[in-house]
Every structure is written in C-alpha cells, then in structure tokens.
Amino acid sequence: MDALEILSNLDQVFPYFQPIFSADEQRIIAYEVLGRYKSEEQIISLGSFFQDNEIPDEYKYEVDLLIVRKALEKAAKLEEDICIFLNRNADLLMYGSGEPFLQELLEFEKNGFSLRRIVLEISDHQYDGDLDQFDHLLQYYRTYGIKIAIASMNRESHYIDRIGQLKPDIIKINLEALKSTATGTNFNDVLYTLSLLARKIGAMLLFENIEMSYQLQFAWKNGGRYYQGYYLHPPSVEFLSRDLLKSRLKEKFHDFISYEKRKLEAVYVTTEYFQAQVQEVSAKNKKVSYVELFQALAKEMEGIAFRMYICDEDGFQKSANMFKGAEGWYLQMEYLNKNWSWRPYFLENIIKMRNERKGILSDLYCDIETGETIRTFSYPISGSDYLFIDISYQYLYEHEQLL
Template identity: 50%
Template sequence: MDPLDIIGNIDDVFPYYQAIFSADKQEVIGYEVLGRIHLNEELKSLGGFFLDKTVPDEFKQEVDLVIIEKALKKIVSTGENTLLFINQHAEILLDDKEEKILKLLLQYEEKGLSLHNIVLEIAGTETLTDKDSFINLIQYYKTYGIKIAVTKISGTHLSFLAKLEPTILKIDVKILRESYEMSTHEDVLHSISVLARKMGSTLLYENMEASFQLQYAWRNGGRYYQGYYLHKPSATLVEKQYAKEKLKGKFHEFIRYEKRKLEAIQRLTEELQEKVQTYLTQLRPGAELDEWLLGLVTPFHKQSFRMYICDEDGFQLSSNIVNLDGKWLAQQHYLNKNWSWRPYFLENIMKMRVDRKGILSDVYNDIETKEPIRTFSYPITRNLYLYVDLSYEYLYEINDLL
C-alpha cells in the first residue's frame, strides 16, 4: 500500500479496537487502538504503514493523530470508563518537540477524558540511542497520570526497563507456537515475569491465538490478556462481559489441571521420602557416604540418574553417584564442590531443617544433560542433605510431572 495513498485519503482512516481482558474479573478493562483505512472499497490494516521504515515519521504521526483523535472522541461521547492503549514508537515520541500527542490528550481532558485511563504503549525501546532523555520524557508524561506500557520486550534491555518503571509490560505469546524453541522462549518469558514482579509492573500477554497460550499467561502471572482467541479487532466497543463465560470456563479447566499436577507431585514426594526413611536406619555415624549412596541406588534405580550428599552450606561431602548405561559409578571429582550459589539452595536447606521433610523441586534444565529434570532433597541429619536427581525419562512416563 502506497503511503501517499494513505496521506491522500487521510479522512478515511479510523480506529479499530481490540479488547483487553482482566484475569481477576474476567471482564474487558480496555482496548488497544489500531489503525484501519477504507481504500478502493476495501478495508485495510495500517500496521504495515506504521512498521515501514521507509515511511517518514512525519507521515506516521499525522495519520496516527487522526486515528487517536477519533478514538478519543468515541470514548468521550460514550462515557466509557476504560483504559485506552495508544501505540507510540519511542524515537518518534522523543522527537515530538511540539508535544502533539500530549496536547491532543489535554484537549480531550477538558471534554471529560480521564488521563488516568490513557496507556501509551511504547515500542522501539530496544533501539533507542538517547535512553536517558527518553526516561525523563516518560517521567514527564507520568506526572499527568498517563500510564506507560512497554511492548516488543527482549531479554537484552531489561536493565533499561527497570529504570523506565512501566505500569504494564506486554509480552507476545505467539513465540510459544515455535515448539522447537519452546523451552528457550519460556525461560525468557519467565525472566521478564520475574522482573515485572520486582518492578511492580502488571503483565499483559498479547497475540493469544490458542488455549495453551492463555494457560501459559494465567500460570505465569498474567493479569491482562489480549488476542484473537478472545476478541478480534472491530470498529465497535464490546460489553464488559464479552468473554467472561469463556474465561471462567478456561480458568476452571486450568485449575483442575494444576490441582491434579500438585497432587501428583505430593504423592511422588511422599513416595520418595518413604524410600529414603526406610534406608536411613542403615546409615551409621561415621559411615562412608559413597558406600551408603551406592546401597540406596536399588530403590531409586528406575527414577534417578544421579545422587549426592551436601552439608548445610552446600559443600558436597560425597561423590556424584551416577547411572551410566545401567551401572552406578562414583565420580569422586565432585567432592568438596559448593552448590550454595544455585537459586533457592540455602532457602530449601532452611525449609528442610525446620520442617524435617523432603522437597521436590520444580522442573529445570540440568546443567550437564541439558534435559528437564526434578531434584528430590531430604534432610538426613542436621548437617547432611541428600539430593536425588530424577531423570527426564522417568518424569516423561508419569503424567503431570513435567
């Protein structure tokens, strides 16, 4: 589509609205404003126009302001108390010395618009050259009560995001469709969700096209959801209850699955704990730990591929007892290695010391095998802690453990 055709028919551009839903009330809490144009008797998206780097920024801003004003006029005329997400590119916003977007918003504030309902959805932060000036600009917009959302997030500029302190982080879940890189993408998304929690930002998962993406968002701290799976963009606003029954039904489905998974984890934890406790009577003070572990492999032969013992500070007191092609061997070079740097290691030591029972870890990728595993840890004594790594093959065979 020729940009000059759009500029020449600028009166024919108008907003489309895609609803955004909340997890807590399962209701519409806002809309993202998207651009459309009637051209040659066809309805066309303006997404390509705004993303085209050959189109002058002045053209983009001129068209954008027309779309935004029509959206603001609609919101004010209907009296809707809803969030309005307005797309802005970081560089264009920074170069707007005349503050055209802010002046337009202030103009409609006089007509009844609440600036607290405006969310500037910022893209392009990863390529900003003058990040300090942009942070100052965003702080200035915030003084008017305007909220900030950041989209197109990558793991390479998380420190900048922390300085920006956005109200909302938008995470694109469509990458989860690329199953061959699923685990890598999930790790990146998890890192972003952890950052959001520490910053106090709300997570909005966008581009949902399937149930499993909604489930991922629900399970990983998503408060807001957006995508074709819930609502396709349209020229009209929808009822707040538009997808309430669908969301409630899906949430019940997800909750049943998580409960079943937690029950399976609890059963396995109790089973592993019972096996260890049965064998503990054979551990005498001053016993050789490698010898004791080699005796423990029999009850764990089908479940584990590695086990070892550490003290309360994370120093390894035994060899790694590993299953290599069906034979259990002691790898002595692991003696005296320290694992206290691992996430949750010392926290779990304290839990085991207080509760006097074992802990089954979440699924994580093993450093050596690179495969998903779980680790069962158990307090043998106040200063001896057993670690049993459960193999991927075993977890795969048991429903709800991966």
Template identity: 50%
Template sequence: MDPLEIMANIDRTFPFFQPVFSADEHTIMGYEILGRYQSEDGIISLGPFFLDEDIPDEYRLEVDNYILSEALKKSLEENIDTWFFINRDANLLMLDQGETLLELLLSFCAKGVKMEQVVLEISEKHFRGDFEQLFHLIHYYKTFGIKIAIDNIGGDSDQWERLAKVSPDILKVDLQHLRKEAGNTTFHNILYSLSMLARKIGSTLLFENIELDYQLHFAWKNGGRYYQGFYLHRPSGDFLKEDILREKLKTKCQDYIEHEKRHLKAVFNLTQLLQREINEQVNELRKHAGNLDSLLISLAKNVEDKFFRLYICDANGFQLTDNLVRKMNKWETHPQFKGKNWSWRPYFLENIMRMQNKNSGLLSDSYSDIETGETIRTFSYPLGEDQYLFMDLSYEFLYEQDGILY
C-alpha cells in the first residue's frame, strides 16, 4: 500500500462500520469505525496502513482523523444515536497528548454528537512511552464522558496490573485464538481469569472476531456482554437496522441456555450419585476401618473406576492421611503429603463451610490438575468430626460422562 497515493487521494478514504451487538437486548449497541480506501482494484482495508510504523505518524493521524470526521458527519446526517468505537494506537495518541482527537470530538459535540456515545478503543500493549502519562490522559478523557475500551488483551500480568489502574469500561477479547486453541485448557483458564478481573474492576467484556457459532457460544458462556465478528455481520458503509439480528440472537441465546441447563443438570445428577455411593461406602467401611488411612485404602478398592486420587483433611485444610494415587491400575500411597495444609487453595475454606452447612458433598468445576496437567473435577465429602474426604475424578471417567467434562 503506497502511503503517498493515499495521502494524495485522501478523499478516496472513507469509513466502514462494523456493528457491535448486545447480549441483553440482542440489538446493535454501537459500531466500530474502520478505514477503507477506494483503489482502482476495488475497496481495500486501511488496516495495514495504520499498523505500518514506517509510515510517518502525521500521515496516519491525518487519515485517521479524516475518516473519523466523515463517520461522525454521516451519523449526524442520518440521526444515528448509538456508541462509536474509535481506534487509536497509544503511541500515536500521545504524540500531542491527545489534544487533536479531543478537539475534533468537541467540535462534533457542538453539532449534536454526545461524548457519552464515544468509546475510545486504545491498544496499549506495545506502548513505548510513559504509562503514567497515558493513564493521566485516559482519566482526563473520562471526565468528558468518553468511555474507554482496551483491546489486545492477553495473559500478560503487567498488562493486567495496568488494566486495574485504568479501570476501562470495556475489555476487548479477540477470539481468533479460540480456533487454534479450542482444546487448550490454559487458554480457557486465562479467559476465565480475565472475566473475573473484569468483574472486579467494573469492566464489561466485548468478544471480537467471532466467526463461528461455537465462538459466539463461548463468548456468551464466559460473560461477554457485547459481540462482534463476521459471523454476526460484516463491516459495511451503511448503518443497519438496530434489531437486524434480534430474532437470530434470541434463538441462539435460547439454544445456549438449554445447553447450559443440560450441563448443570448432568453435574447435579452426578453429584447426587456420588453422594449416595460414597455415603453408603463410608458408613459400611467405617465399621471395620481401624484408622483414616485404612478407611481410605478400603474405599479406594470400590471406587477405582471413577477416582484416581484420594485423601482426607481436617476443617483447617491440614491433610490427615497419605495421598492414595492410582497409577497403572494400582494404588500407591504417598506419605509425604500427610500434614500438608491446603487452605491456601481458592475456595477451599468456602467449600468446607458449605459442606458443614449442608452436610453433603460438593463437585468442583473442571480445572487443570497441577501434577497430571489433565482436566479433572474433585468430589468433596464431609465425614463428620471435622474430617473431609477429597476424591479426584479421573479424566477418563469425566470424558465418558455426557456434559460433565467442561
């Protein structure tokens, strides 16, 4: 792409609009403003132009501002009252401390555009400047009512720390990686952690690059309030009817709800089954077991089709028995675990209290086992006398159960 050709024919550049849909109303809640160029060969994306750091900064800024102006003019002409997502590279934004962009937006506010309609979408992952100055600018923009979205979110802990300082209104999550990492539990866990972070700092999740149904399902299941991607609608030069996908999204949502209900029912049924089986086993075996280790060994012989690790802890998380682990269809005792404390584990004490209050077992969510790396679940069972049995369900068993593994 020849930057000189584009600068000489800037009037051939124009905005495209990619709709962003909401999960709660199933309608278009806003548009991301994208750049296009009318070449002799047809319409081409200006994405490579904006991302090419060899092109002078002032060229990229001029084209960016021209396209934004054209987009806002069009919105005023057609009386479009919605949110507009405006992309800005943090390095370019800080060249003049964001003054040019703010002046442009204020000039359109005088014509009827509301600052509350503006979502400034910042890519700061490769920012080379002073983050404190960037944070100051972002907070300054917020005083005008401008919303902040951060994209290119990943598993970088430094970035997560910065997110906590900025408290953006929206976090954009790219689901392109999901097509490559569909079976990667690490990727799923990072997104789960990100959803927890968003909740803590008061941000909303927007999932972008949704190209297939299962990606939309994934976004819905993982707390996405806003959706964007070719599967929903491609960018175009026109604004669309707000409810263009209302019925489709409503139907999809109902499908996902039914799927999730079936999953929750399967988890509930398995929990009830394990509760009955372990209750019967423990009540019978306790009549003959001399101590907790012998109880564990006797129990293991009867449950080896489901579990691969068993141990008992007290109410404070101190392990009272050896680890009993099944390897190569044989049970092994690992005495080095006796006496260890597990209260540091997430939800450990909370689950102990839940078992105390309900006097029944609990089935955990799916998670990656530290030792095996496999996806497992743990069934916890109150033995009484402040003793709690923990039983790790094997991946093989979970895989055979419909709707249980994930």
C-alpha cells in the first residue's frame, strides 16, 4: 500500500464498524473501529498500512487519529451504553508518550462522550520499548475510565504472562486456530488456562473471527460473554439495529443449551450406571484383596475401563495399578504409594464422595501416560479408601455424548 497516496488523500480515509454481540443480552453492545481507504477501484483495509514497519510512526498516528475522530464523532449519536473498541499497538499508543492521543479523547469527553465507553484493544508482542513504561501508561489511561482489552498473540506463553501483568478488562480470543486440526488440541489447553485466569482476575472473554455456527457454539460453551465475526455480521460503514440478531441468537443459544443438557444427562446416566456396577461388584467382594477386586471389576467393565487403582483420602496409592495393555490386564507395582493429592479437584472430590457416599464421573482430560482424552470414575469403597477407574477414549467415542 502506498503510504504517500493515503497521506495525500486523507479525505478518502474513514472508519468501518464491526459489531460485537453479548451473550447475556443477545444484542450489540459495542463496535470495533477498523480503518478503510477508498481508492479508485475499491475500498481497502488499512491493516497493512499500520503493520508496515517502513512507514514512520508519525504518519501512522496522523491517519489513525483521523479514523478515531471520525469514528467517535459518529459514535456520539449511539446509545450511551454502547462501547467503542480502538485498536492500538504499543508503538502507536506510546507516540508522544501517549499524551497527544489522551488529549484527543479528553476533547470528546468535554463534548459529552464518556471515556468509560472507550476500550483500548492493545497488542505489544512486537514492541521493543520499555514495557514497564507502557504498562504505566495503560494504568494512567484507566484512571479516566478507559477499559483495556488484550488481543490475541502468536506466542501463547507471552500472551498469558501479559494477561497476568496487565489484568485487562477483556481478553480477546481469536478463533482462527479452530480451523486447524493441528493446533486444535493445544488451543483447547491454552483456552482452558485463559478461562481460569480470566475468572481469577475478573476479565470477560470476547471471541473474534467467528465465521461458522460451530465456532459460535464453541465460544458460548467456553465462557465467552462477547462475540464478533463475519458469521454474525461483517464490518460496515453504518451502525446497525442493536436487536438485529436477537431472535437468531436466542434460537442458537436454545440449541446449544439443549445439546449441553443432553450431554450432561448422558454423564448423569453413565455415572449412575457405573455406580450400580461398582457397588454390586464391591458388595460381592468385600473380603477379597484389591487385586481380586480389580479382576472382578475388569470382567464387568470389559471394553470400558483400562486402568484401576485405590487411594486413601490423602491421595496415597494403596494398590498397584491394574492396567490393560495389548495382551490383557497386568499389575504396575511401581505406582504403589504414589501420591495424587496435587491433581486438580482431587481433594475436593474426595470430600464430596466421603460426605455423599456416591461415585463421581470426572470431566474430560488428557491422560498423562497415554495422551488420550479420558474420564475417571471414582468411588468410595470403604472407610477411607477410594477406587479410581479410568474410562477409555474408545468407550467415550462409542458414546459420543460423553465427549
């Protein structure tokens, strides 16, 4: 893109607005501002202009400021609870130590545009400057009511570190990775970490690049409060009716809820089934050794379980593993006396089983040894001993509502 052409024709630079929808209201709650340029042939995105390292920052700042002014002048006519997302990379935000941009925003505030409606969507993964100074500037902006959203980055470790440091109001997650089966599993792991982190710091999740129904369902299921993407609505030069998709989103959410209810019901029914099986086998084998109990359970749960072991309520393993390999069941003595209390939810589930005297079917997780997605059924067999039965991926696959 020819930077001089753009700078010579600033009257052809203008904002586009992409709507952001909320899960709780099923309506538009914000718009992201995107830069556009009208050439002789077509309207083109200014994304490459702002990402070009060869273009001086002062040129980028001039164009960006023009887009922001035009966007906020237009947004002033919107309802006062609609927010405006402004993209800022660290270099652009630090231009003039961040003061010129803030003064521009303050001018709009004087005219009645609350800065609490501004969300700065920042990206700093290519920033070579002083991050402490940058973070200090962001905190300064926050004193004026401006919110901070942190955008997706290529390096997940840096992304998570920065979320912990900045404690943003909104964490924006790009669903582009869902298109690739190669990155799908890792993406789920990172997303789980992000959702836990968001909950801890009180941040909201915004999923972008939603282009298909299954991506919207994924965002909804994984705690997304806000949604954005071409599947919902592409960027446009004009604002839209806030309730444009209200009926459609209600229908979608109803479908998602029904589907999740069926899955939860399947988990409940399966838990009751395992409970009855294990209870019956345990009652018949009260006075036998753990190995004999495992052998009896293996017959009843053939094609279901692939590992069994017993722990006390502190997590110390009181039996060897009974493991099903290619040639059948065998004992893994090296696991005797190992402790598993460090695992997430272990002690919580122990207390729950101790008080309710009922078994629990875990959520889905990746098995450390096999690398497969599994569930574990745990059951209180006696005073302070608890039986753990790992359910194979093959069984879960055959009963797809358990996946």
